[in-house]
Amino acid sequence: MDNFNSLLNNVINSKNSNVCVGLDLDPARVPIKDLLQFNQVIIDHTHEMTAAFKPNLAFYEALGLKGFHILEDTIKHIKDYAPNTIIIGDAKRGDIGPSAEAYARALFESWGFDAITVNPWGGSETIAPYLSDPSKGVFVWAKGSNPGSGDLQDVAVQDGGKPLYERVVDIAIALNENNNIGLVVGATFPEQMENIRKQCIGLPFLIPGVGAQGGDLEEAVSPHIATGSAFLINSSRGIIYSDSNPSSFGATAGAAAKALRQQINKVVEDNA
Numbered sequence: 001m002d003n004f005n006s007l008l009n010n011v012i013n014s015k016n017s018n019v020c021v022g023l024d025l026d027p028a029r030v031p032i033k034d035l036l037q038f039n040q041v042i043i044d045h046t047h048e049m050t051a052a053f054k055p056n057l058a059f060y061e062a063l064g065l066k067g068f069h070i071l072e073d074t075i076k077h078i079k080d081y082a083p084n085t086i087i088i089g090d091a092k093r094g095d096i097g098p099s100a101e102a103y104a105r106a107l108f109e110s111w112g113f114d115a116i117t118v119n120p121w122g123g124s125e126t127i128a129p130y131l132s133d134p135s136k137g138v139f140v141w142a143k144g145s146n147p148g149s150g151d152l153q154d155v156a157v158q159d160g161g162k163p164l165y166e167r168v169v170d171i172a173i174a175l176n177e178n179n180n181i182g183l184v185v186g187a188t189f190p191e192q193m194e195n196i197r198k199q200c201i202g203l204p205f206l207i208p209g210v211g212a213q214g215g216d217l218e219e220a221v222s223p224h225i226a227t228g229s230a231f232l233i234n235s236s237r238g239i240i241y242s243d244s245n246p247s248s249f250g251a252t253a254g255a256a257a258k259a260l261r262q263q264i265n266k267v268v269e270d271n272a
Contacts, residue, residue, distance in 0.1 A: 004115060004137035004180035008204055009230050011086055012051050017261045018221075020052040020088065020206065022236030023074065025059045025067075029237075031246045035063075038249075039074045042240050045254035047082035049261045052115075052232055054088040054206075075112055086114045088206070092141055094119030100129040108136050117141060117184055117206070124171050127181075134178035139206045142168045142183045142196060165192065169199050182206055187215025187233075190223075197223040204230035210238075221267040235260055 012018055023039055030038045043053065055074060060067035078087055089111060093103040107116045108130075115137030120126050130138045142165050172181050183200065185193050187209035197205070205224065209215035210233055217233070224231045239260070243252030 003134040003178055005182070005202075005204055005230065006179065007114075007135065008051075008086060008137065008182075008232075011084060012230055012232075014084060015048070015051050016265065017049055017051045018231055018233055018264050019050045019257055019261050020054050020232040020234040021046050021050050021239050021257060022090070022208075022234050023053055023055040023240065024236040025055075025063075025070065026241075027063075029241045029244075031244045031249050036070045036073050039070065040077050041250040042253050043074075043077055043082060045250040046239065046257040047078070047085055049254065049257040050082075050085060052086035052088055053078055053082075054090050054234060054236075056090040056236075058090075071111070079112070086137075087112075088137075088139070089113035089116045092117045092119045094121050094126050096122050096125040100126060104130045104132075108133065115139060115182070120168050120171065124175060127171070127175055131175060131178055131180060134180050137180050137182060137204075139182040139184050139204075140168060140172045142172070142185055163192075165196070166199065169196055172203065173200050176203065182230075184208065187217075187220035190216065190219035193220065194223045197227065197229065201227045202229055204232070206232050206234060208234045210235060217263055218267050221264055222271050225268055225271045233260065233264055 025035055025039065027035060032038055055071060060071040063070065075087060078085060089107050091107055095103060107113050116130065117139045118127055118130060118141065120140050127138060127140060169183065172183060175181060182204035183196065184206045185196055187207050207220050210217050210220055220233060239253050239256045242256045243249040
Protein backbone atom coordinates (compact mmCIF):
# COMPACT_ATOMS: atom_id res chain seq x y z
CA MET A 1 0.00 0.00 0.00
CA ASP A 2 1.28 3.46 -0.90
CA ASN A 3 1.95 5.81 1.99
CA PHE A 4 0.35 9.23 2.14
CA ASN A 5 3.54 11.25 1.83
CA SER A 6 4.37 9.46 -1.43
CA LEU A 7 0.82 9.99 -2.68
CA LEU A 8 1.07 13.70 -1.88
CA ASN A 9 4.40 13.99 -3.70
CA ASN A 10 2.91 12.29 -6.75
CA VAL A 11 -0.04 14.70 -6.84
CA ILE A 12 2.20 17.75 -6.42
CA ASN A 13 4.51 16.57 -9.22
CA SER A 14 1.74 15.50 -11.61
CA LYS A 15 -0.11 18.81 -11.26
CA ASN A 16 3.04 20.93 -10.93
CA SER A 17 1.29 22.64 -8.04
CA ASN A 18 1.83 23.21 -4.34
CA VAL A 19 -1.46 25.09 -3.96
CA CYS A 20 -3.99 24.10 -1.32
CA VAL A 21 -7.37 25.83 -1.58
CA GLY A 22 -9.06 26.28 1.78
CA LEU A 23 -12.82 25.80 1.52
CA ASP A 24 -13.79 28.01 4.47
CA LEU A 25 -17.49 28.36 3.78
CA ASP A 26 -18.67 31.66 5.27
CA PRO A 27 -22.29 32.47 4.29
CA ALA A 28 -21.67 36.18 4.94
CA ARG A 29 -19.11 36.25 2.12
CA VAL A 30 -20.57 33.78 -0.38
CA PRO A 31 -21.97 35.78 -3.35
CA ILE A 32 -24.77 33.31 -4.19
CA LYS A 33 -27.54 31.75 -2.09
CA ASP A 34 -26.66 28.10 -2.75
CA LEU A 35 -23.66 27.32 -0.53
CA LEU A 36 -23.03 23.90 -2.04
CA GLN A 37 -23.11 25.32 -5.53
CA PHE A 38 -20.56 27.93 -4.45
CA ASN A 39 -18.15 25.17 -3.38
CA GLN A 40 -18.79 23.21 -6.56
CA VAL A 41 -18.08 26.23 -8.76
CA ILE A 42 -14.88 27.01 -6.85
CA ILE A 43 -13.74 23.38 -7.21
CA ASP A 44 -14.57 23.26 -10.92
CA HIS A 45 -12.57 26.42 -11.64
CA THR A 46 -9.53 25.70 -9.44
CA HIS A 47 -8.86 21.96 -9.34
CA GLU A 48 -6.53 21.89 -12.35
CA MET A 49 -4.20 24.34 -10.58
CA THR A 50 -4.61 22.78 -7.14
CA ALA A 51 -2.92 19.89 -5.36
CA ALA A 52 -5.30 19.86 -2.38
CA PHE A 53 -8.59 21.17 -1.10
CA LYS A 54 -8.96 21.80 2.64
CA PRO A 55 -12.46 22.17 4.06
CA ASN A 56 -12.29 23.66 7.54
CA LEU A 57 -14.86 21.68 9.52
CA ALA A 58 -15.66 24.61 11.83
CA PHE A 59 -17.50 26.46 9.06
CA TYR A 60 -19.65 23.44 8.22
CA GLU A 61 -20.36 22.49 11.83
CA ALA A 62 -21.55 26.06 12.44
CA LEU A 63 -24.34 25.46 9.91
CA GLY A 64 -25.71 22.44 11.76
CA LEU A 65 -27.10 19.48 9.82
CA LYS A 66 -27.27 21.58 6.66
CA GLY A 67 -23.53 22.12 6.91
CA PHE A 68 -22.85 18.39 7.27
CA HIS A 69 -24.81 17.70 4.09
CA ILE A 70 -22.90 20.44 2.26
CA LEU A 71 -19.60 19.01 3.44
CA GLU A 72 -20.60 15.48 2.38
CA ASP A 73 -21.62 16.65 -1.08
CA THR A 74 -18.52 18.84 -1.40
CA ILE A 75 -16.25 15.86 -0.71
CA LYS A 76 -18.20 13.77 -3.22
CA HIS A 77 -17.88 16.50 -5.85
CA ILE A 78 -14.10 16.64 -5.41
CA LYS A 79 -13.80 12.86 -5.71
CA ASP A 80 -16.03 12.80 -8.80
CA TYR A 81 -14.63 15.79 -10.69
CA ALA A 82 -11.10 16.25 -9.29
CA PRO A 83 -9.97 12.73 -8.34
CA ASN A 84 -6.26 13.55 -8.56
CA THR A 85 -6.57 16.05 -5.69
CA ILE A 86 -5.89 15.53 -1.99
CA ILE A 87 -8.76 16.32 0.41
CA ILE A 88 -7.61 17.54 3.83
CA GLY A 89 -10.11 17.71 6.66
CA ASP A 90 -9.00 20.68 8.75
CA ALA A 91 -10.43 19.41 12.04
CA LYS A 92 -7.55 19.93 14.52
CA ARG A 93 -9.02 17.21 16.70
CA GLY A 94 -7.13 16.47 19.92
CA ASP A 95 -8.07 13.71 22.34
CA ILE A 96 -6.88 10.34 23.62
CA GLY A 97 -8.07 6.75 23.89
CA PRO A 98 -11.49 5.74 22.54
CA SER A 99 -12.36 9.37 21.75
CA ALA A 100 -9.36 9.76 19.44
CA GLU A 101 -10.10 6.41 17.82
CA ALA A 102 -13.68 7.54 17.18
CA TYR A 103 -12.45 10.80 15.67
CA ALA A 104 -10.16 8.81 13.37
CA ARG A 105 -13.03 6.62 12.17
CA ALA A 106 -15.24 9.67 11.67
CA LEU A 107 -12.71 11.64 9.63
CA PHE A 108 -11.21 8.85 7.54
CA GLU A 109 -14.01 6.31 7.21
CA SER A 110 -17.24 8.32 7.51
CA TRP A 111 -16.11 11.54 5.83
CA GLY A 112 -13.48 9.95 3.59
CA PHE A 113 -10.73 12.54 3.97
CA ASP A 114 -7.30 11.72 2.55
CA ALA A 115 -5.61 13.64 5.35
CA ILE A 116 -6.51 15.60 8.47
CA THR A 117 -5.05 18.10 10.90
CA VAL A 118 -4.62 17.21 14.58
CA ASN A 119 -3.86 19.12 17.76
CA PRO A 120 -1.01 17.41 19.66
CA TRP A 121 -1.63 19.03 23.05
CA GLY A 122 -2.33 15.61 24.62
CA GLY A 123 1.04 14.26 23.51
CA SER A 124 1.83 11.29 21.29
CA GLU A 125 -1.38 9.55 22.39
CA THR A 126 -3.26 12.35 20.64
CA ILE A 127 -1.64 11.52 17.30
CA ALA A 128 -1.13 7.74 17.26
CA PRO A 129 -4.76 6.63 16.68
CA TYR A 130 -4.81 8.33 13.27
CA LEU A 131 -1.71 6.62 11.89
CA SER A 132 -2.68 2.99 11.35
CA ASP A 133 -3.54 3.39 7.64
CA PRO A 134 -0.36 4.46 5.78
CA SER A 135 -2.42 5.92 2.93
CA LYS A 136 -4.08 8.46 5.25
CA GLY A 137 -2.14 11.61 6.16
CA VAL A 138 -1.91 13.39 9.49
CA PHE A 139 -0.72 17.00 9.64
CA VAL A 140 0.34 17.79 13.21
CA TRP A 141 -0.22 21.39 14.28
CA ALA A 142 3.33 22.37 15.23
CA LYS A 143 3.65 26.14 14.77
CA GLY A 144 0.57 28.25 14.20
CA SER A 145 0.33 31.30 11.95
CA ASN A 146 -1.58 33.37 14.53
CA PRO A 147 0.25 35.98 16.64
CA GLY A 148 -0.74 34.33 19.91
CA SER A 149 0.67 30.92 18.96
CA GLY A 150 3.84 31.76 20.85
CA ASP A 151 1.95 31.90 24.17
CA LEU A 152 2.44 28.14 24.41
CA GLN A 153 4.28 26.94 21.31
CA ASP A 154 7.38 29.08 21.94
CA VAL A 155 7.68 28.34 25.66
CA ALA A 156 11.03 26.75 26.51
CA VAL A 157 10.72 23.23 27.88
CA GLN A 158 13.05 21.26 30.13
CA ASP A 159 14.27 19.18 27.22
CA GLY A 160 17.39 21.25 26.53
CA GLY A 161 15.53 24.55 26.70
CA LYS A 162 14.07 24.11 23.23
CA PRO A 163 10.68 25.68 22.44
CA LEU A 164 7.65 23.46 22.82
CA TYR A 165 6.94 23.40 19.08
CA GLU A 166 10.31 21.70 18.52
CA ARG A 167 9.32 19.00 21.00
CA VAL A 168 6.10 18.52 19.00
CA VAL A 169 8.24 18.08 15.87
CA ASP A 170 10.39 15.49 17.66
CA ILE A 171 7.26 13.51 18.55
CA ALA A 172 5.97 13.67 14.96
CA ILE A 173 9.30 12.41 13.60
CA ALA A 174 9.30 9.52 16.06
CA LEU A 175 5.76 8.51 15.11
CA ASN A 176 6.35 8.66 11.35
CA GLU A 177 6.87 4.92 10.90
CA ASN A 178 4.29 4.73 8.10
CA ASN A 179 5.53 7.85 6.31
CA ASN A 180 2.16 9.53 6.65
CA ILE A 181 2.86 12.42 9.03
CA GLY A 182 3.25 16.06 8.05
CA LEU A 183 3.35 19.35 9.95
CA VAL A 184 1.26 22.51 10.02
CA VAL A 185 3.73 25.41 10.12
CA GLY A 186 2.65 29.04 9.73
CA ALA A 187 4.21 31.26 7.06
CA THR A 188 4.14 34.22 9.44
CA PHE A 189 7.12 32.83 11.39
CA PRO A 190 9.76 32.18 8.70
CA GLU A 191 12.68 31.75 11.10
CA GLN A 192 10.87 29.04 13.03
CA MET A 193 9.82 27.39 9.77
CA GLU A 194 13.42 27.23 8.61
CA ASN A 195 14.45 25.69 11.93
CA ILE A 196 11.70 23.08 11.73
CA ARG A 197 12.59 22.19 8.13
CA LYS A 198 16.19 21.55 9.15
CA GLN A 199 14.91 19.39 11.99
CA CYS A 200 12.70 17.19 9.79
CA ILE A 201 13.82 16.96 6.19
CA GLY A 202 11.27 15.00 4.20
CA LEU A 203 8.09 15.59 6.18
CA PRO A 204 5.53 17.57 4.15
CA PHE A 205 4.45 20.97 5.44
CA LEU A 206 0.95 22.42 5.27
CA ILE A 207 1.56 26.16 5.37
CA PRO A 208 -1.17 28.67 6.31
CA GLY A 209 -0.64 32.40 6.72
CA VAL A 210 0.37 33.54 3.22
CA GLY A 211 -1.75 36.43 1.99
CA ALA A 212 -4.37 37.84 4.35
CA GLN A 213 -2.32 37.01 7.46
CA GLY A 214 0.80 38.67 6.07
CA GLY A 215 3.14 35.73 5.50
CA ASP A 216 5.76 36.23 2.76
CA LEU A 217 5.49 33.66 -0.05
CA GLU A 218 9.18 33.45 -0.88
CA GLU A 219 10.13 32.98 2.78
CA ALA A 220 7.47 30.27 3.06
CA VAL A 221 8.68 28.37 -0.01
CA SER A 222 12.47 28.67 -0.03
CA PRO A 223 13.34 26.43 2.99
CA HIS A 224 11.92 23.35 1.23
CA ILE A 225 13.65 23.67 -2.13
CA ALA A 226 17.17 22.44 -1.36
CA THR A 227 15.89 19.33 0.42
CA GLY A 228 13.16 18.54 -2.12
CA SER A 229 10.65 18.27 0.71
CA ALA A 230 6.96 18.48 -0.12
CA PHE A 231 4.90 21.48 0.94
CA LEU A 232 1.45 22.95 0.40
CA ILE A 233 0.73 26.68 0.50
CA ASN A 234 -2.82 27.13 1.73
CA SER A 235 -4.94 30.04 0.56
CA SER A 236 -8.57 30.40 1.55
CA ARG A 237 -9.91 33.95 1.47
CA GLY A 238 -7.39 35.06 -1.14
CA ILE A 239 -8.84 32.60 -3.65
CA ILE A 240 -12.44 31.70 -2.88
CA TYR A 241 -13.51 35.23 -1.89
CA SER A 242 -11.42 37.12 -4.43
CA ASP A 243 -14.58 38.21 -6.28
CA SER A 244 -18.03 39.02 -4.91
CA ASN A 245 -19.73 39.05 -8.32
CA PRO A 246 -22.20 36.13 -8.57
CA SER A 247 -21.48 35.64 -12.26
CA SER A 248 -17.68 35.73 -12.20
CA PHE A 249 -16.47 34.52 -8.78
CA GLY A 250 -15.57 31.07 -10.12
CA ALA A 251 -13.41 32.32 -12.96
CA THR A 252 -11.73 34.85 -10.67
CA ALA A 253 -10.97 32.12 -8.13
CA GLY A 254 -9.47 30.01 -10.90
CA ALA A 255 -7.26 32.90 -11.98
CA ALA A 256 -6.17 33.48 -8.38
CA ALA A 257 -5.24 29.80 -7.93
CA LYS A 258 -3.33 29.85 -11.21
CA ALA A 259 -1.48 33.01 -10.19
CA LEU A 260 -0.51 31.51 -6.83
CA ARG A 261 0.78 28.36 -8.53
CA GLN A 262 2.86 30.47 -10.91
CA GLN A 263 4.25 32.57 -8.06
CA ILE A 264 5.25 29.46 -6.09
CA ASN A 265 6.85 27.84 -9.14
CA LYS A 266 8.82 31.00 -9.88
CA VAL A 267 10.25 31.00 -6.34
CA VAL A 268 11.21 27.35 -6.79
CA GLU A 269 12.86 28.03 -10.16
CA ASP A 270 14.71 31.10 -8.91
CA ASN A 271 16.11 29.22 -5.91
CA ALA A 272 16.83 25.86 -7.55
